[in-house]
Amino acid sequence: MKCLNCGAFTLLCFCHNCSQELSEFSLGVRILEDNFKVYSFYKYHEIKHLLHSKHHFYGYFVFHFLAKLSFAKFKNFFSPDEKINVIALDDRVENLLYSHSAILAKYLKTQFIKPVFGALHSQNSLKYSGKSLAYRQKNKRNFKLLKKISHPTILVDDIVTSGSSLLEAKKFLEKNKISVLFALVLADAKV
Secondary structure, three states: OEOOOOOOEOOOOOOHHHHHHHOOOOOEEEEEHHHEEEEEEEEHHHHHHHHHHHHOOOHHHHHHHHHHHOHHHHHHOOOOOOOEEEEEOOOOOOOOOOOHHHHHHHOOOOOOEEEOOOOEEEOOOOOOOOOOHHHHHHOOOOEEEOOOOOOOEEEEEEEEOOOHHHHHHHHHHHHOOOOEEEEEEEEEOOO
């Protein structure tokens, strides 16, 4: 089998060298409007080819691997003493039978942090991957809340590009009297 990152021969999805390299992330932060913080583990250009795997079945394995290396370790940096919910943006399962954002959210689960799946979905079926800021601003996601959220929330997505989707989700949840603490993504496209 070939390593999904470098193409070297390996018995696992990623070779030892790539596993080591990807486990050495640097937690970054981008501040969006209203002082909304988005924390990221990787620079987009470092894992771009891995992020695009979400459009293929093998992306299921890639996102589990990346989540184990990053989101699962987030509890070392952030350990709340009150209950918090995690909401993955638009985590519906479609053609490929998995949701990449739900996989990421799952790895944040602790005694105090509880992911809520299928809670926040876009009411339109447009795809935003690779689209311009103008396209994203013109075509809002128009989120719909599908479950009751009873605790402050962390938003989860795979990439922050313009930040428009995360900001739209934050504003929508706050309109519904749900406090949003911050967002957590795998990669920041502007770094």
